[in-house]
Amino acid sequence: MYKKILSVGALFGFFAVAIGAFGAHGLEDKIIASRITTFKTGVDYQFYHTFAIFLAVGLAAHYRDKLFLVAGWCFVIGILFFSGSLYLLATRSFLGIESWSKILGPITPLGGLFFLAGWGLILYGTLKKNRTVHLTPKNS
DSSP: OOHHHHHHHHHHHHHHHHHHHIIIIISTTTSOHHHHHHHHHHHHHHHHHHHHHHHHHHHHHHHTOTHHHHHHHHHHHHIIIIIHHHHHHHTHHHHTOGGGHHHHHHHHHHHHHHHHHHHHHHHHHHHTOOSOOOSSOTTO
């Protein structure tokens, strides 16, 4: 049940490193500094929410609640929309897709909404549980 989303999370982690390296080394002289910053924001949010995917899977396994898996999939969609659109917006002149700005611009906040939904589901899921999470072994 968890294999698919864990695989996607691992893939996103892999690509965050690769895309980040490309942005730092391959785009340096090809796009303006403000667009490098935009690109870096996409990488940062991809990393944050890759870890959030693993958090969601861990909570789903701990609580035996698929609600947390839904949160994880919200993070997946958020990464695709938010980070993906920022990558394309930042490199649009390099890629020759300047005309896509009108389409890509509105996609970024949709990704942000999916991030918020994922975090909201994690908050809701943890608050609805009566079970206490022990961070240290009981014998300590």
